[in-house]
Amino acid sequence: MMHTFTTVLLTVFLFQGGADAQNPAKKAETPAPDLKQTSYLLGQQYGEGLSRDSIEIDLDEFIVGFKDGLASKNKLDQETTQKLMTQLRQYAMEKARIRREREMTENKEKAEKFLAENQKKSGVQTLESGIQFRVIKEGDGAKPTLDSRVKVHYKGSLMDGTEFDSSYKRNQPAEFGLRGVIQGWQKALVEMPAGSKWEVFIPADLGYGSRGTPNIPPNSLLIFEIELLEIK
Incomplete structure (x- = not known):
């Protein structure tokens, strides 16, 4: 439901922005977006949000309500409106909780299956912590400690290949103290000689x-993929 509320807020923001643009005391810095495309986008995003949140609607009544909203009308009294909004929020939150729990279970099972298969691959080693690694390049430098500060290049991705972070794309190595990163990095990096890429x-x-x-x-x-460039 958060996606739906985000869409509502976006809609309000756009309409407020449009109202400000009509104020002669304010000069628009950018041209207004295409009316038809913007209208379609708002409808598409709102519909996608409702679908994602598994919120069922009566489309005919939705259109009636939308038109009434544009005309500043409401056939429901304030008490009924507030009651329905509260029920809708609670319903959406429960849906989101169930969906998140299902996602958590599925992701855990997929990860366990992946690791079980991955450990059989040539060159893959497993640390006592359960972390698996494959040496791409073996360095000959010292190994950092938890109190070390390191300089690294890295790329992070999910099992499906989705990349979520990369210092390579920023063309800027990262520097940090080991105690300030996730445990997985801590446990892996203290085993890596400087100059290594795993x-x-x-x-x-x-x-x-x-x-x-x-x-x-x-x-x-x-x-x-972690490349330990330097121990500070």
């Missing part, structure tokens, strides 16, 4: 766990 497979409990991030689903296995 492919590292990190279970969710040593990554972002069940909480995930905006671009990493809950209970996701993380796959990193």
